[in-house]
Amino acid sequence: MALPRRLLPSVSLLRAFEAVVRTGSTLGAAQELHLTQGAVSRLIQSLETQVGVTLFVRDRRRLTPTDEALAYARDVAKALELISRATMRLGSPTGGGTLSLAILPTFGTRWLAPRLPRFLAAHPGITINLATRLKPFDFDEEGFDAAIHFGIGTWPGTESVKLLDERLVACCAPGLLSGRMIEDPRDLFALPLLRLETRPNAWAEWFAHHGVHDPVPQGMIFDQFAPMIQAIIHGLGVGLLPEFLARSDLEDGRLLPVHGGPVRVEGSYQLVWPKTGARHAPLLAFRDWLVDEAADPDGLEMLPR
Known part of the structure; x- marks a missing residue:
């Protein structure tokens, strides 16, 4: 009509x-x-x-x-x-194409971006356009071919593949402890506990893993990991960081693990795409490559810091 x-x-x-x-x-x-x-x-x-x-x-x-x-x-x-x-997409060269990808800001800059040269070298005809989004959106309205998303639920009208589980490490700046020994998880109640807006139950899950079910004190809230990491490095409190994001700062001594090792919590990083675009050739190539990257622990160590 x-x-x-x-x-x-x-x-x-x-x-x-x-x-x-x-x-x-x-x-x-x-x-x-x-x-x-x-x-x-x-x-x-x-x-x-x-x-x-x-x-x-x-x-x-x-x-x-x-x-x-x-x-x-x-x-x-x-x-x-x-x-x-x-x-x-229509005007892309034969054998190539364009992939419009929504990414989580910190995941995109600290995990994905260092790896992208590998993908582009293997697929020289494909162009990737990146934009940050923190929450699920309407693929039809936004026009993205796919998104890297963290969550536990379904995204209506989409398909997905899991990339990484969330494993959190409690970290702080070396100077924050001032010689204080953290021998029991409850000792952390005396320190500022920093929170992420999209992980409201992270501290409760972390303490429960260590056998502590007391109410968790309130602390500063951040909307992204990047500013929270900087706040931790500058001594504003203790934060829970994904293992893959904290690794370089822990190895370089800017951060210290506070108590115990990484704790698996609810949720995972996923590549999500609309069902209507499931056969888009650049998406298929990127999906296969990304799954291989996420499954290769040695690949994490090979990347420059």
């Missing part, structure tokens, strides 16, 4: 509109799109005429987007991004 023309503005109109909202002015949009301000203004007027809605409040030479325009701009930006990614 064909949609009415007014519901399908041209890409040039939508690009001008999105750029004006994002940059805050017709001048900013004109510079970005390599057009004149007059041309951008005419594109905005044409879009308003076509959709039958006033998108900006005009005060002399200033354009202020309405609330409806702001919401529309968010949807338009997503749609333009989807078209861009789809076009990149």
